[in-house]
Amino acid sequence: MPKTPDFFQNRTILITGGASGIGHATAAIFAREGANVIVADIDAEGAKTVARELRSSNVGAEAVAVDVTDRTAVDDMIAGGIRKFGQIDYLFNSAGAAGRRASFLDIDAELWRQTYALNVDGVFNTMQSILPHMLDNGYGVIVNIASMAHRRGGPGHSTHYASAKGAVVTLTMGVAREFVDRGIRALSISPGPIDTAFQAISSPELKQRMTDDVPMKRMGTPEEIGEMVLFMCSDGCEFMTADTVYINGGGGFR
């Protein structure tokens, strides 16, 4: 939670992957705090539905259909958001996916390329596109979703995805440290298994193994990630930058 009451009133957050799961839950949490939300997603209808839902709680909300792997589309989205709200204070990169589960020897060139395009290029594109604006303002917080998988390597099913999320952790750290003296903070979150549409690619057996491996014996909720994003962006968290924070019920998937 922020230190100052009404801290988020009239501030603006851009959320990629805002139509579903962690992005959607985070959008609702920021709207609860009075922030404007730009709901960006490749799922145009889903983004519109979420933006409509947020507007009903009396905050500014705008849906943008965007593929984060397309740099021109990302630049247009950020320019449009600035035109609409005047300033974008926070960027939350939630868009991401594992594509499909595959053992290392079964990862083909297309799965490898798509996984890196979405999870790594997407984060690179949005960060590089928004930073000049944040630097002009002398203020901005970026939060990127990595994964607990980056620490375990995803053996047997997700080395493509785990290694891409490792790149997200490192890229976040580098950007945070490069701009640390110019009003910018950047952090990543490494969740354990969270109960969202993301898990549709996991077999019931894999989901059970994941849950069994979590000391709390359950998956996390998207709201449990969204509340951390809120704290990271707030004035209660001003000495924290560069690192990743694990939210995983005490452990994670082996």
Ligand SMILES: NC(=O)c1ccc[n+]([C@@H]2O[C@H](COP(=O)([O-])OP(=O)(O)OC[C@H]3O[C@@H](n4cnc5c(N)ncnc54)[C@H](O)[C@@H]3O)[C@@H](O)[C@H]2O)c1
């Ligand atoms: N759910 C988990 O267990 C889990 C664990 C660790 C990390 N994560 C990460 O959390 C993030 C959010 O995932 P989630 O669990 O909310 O899944 P989700 O599938 O519910 O949401 C992902 C959203 O990203 C959007 N998206 C996909 N490709 C896109 C693109 N090219 N451009 C723009 N938007 C795109 C989807 O349409 C969807 O709305 C992802 O980065 C995921 O890798 C999830």
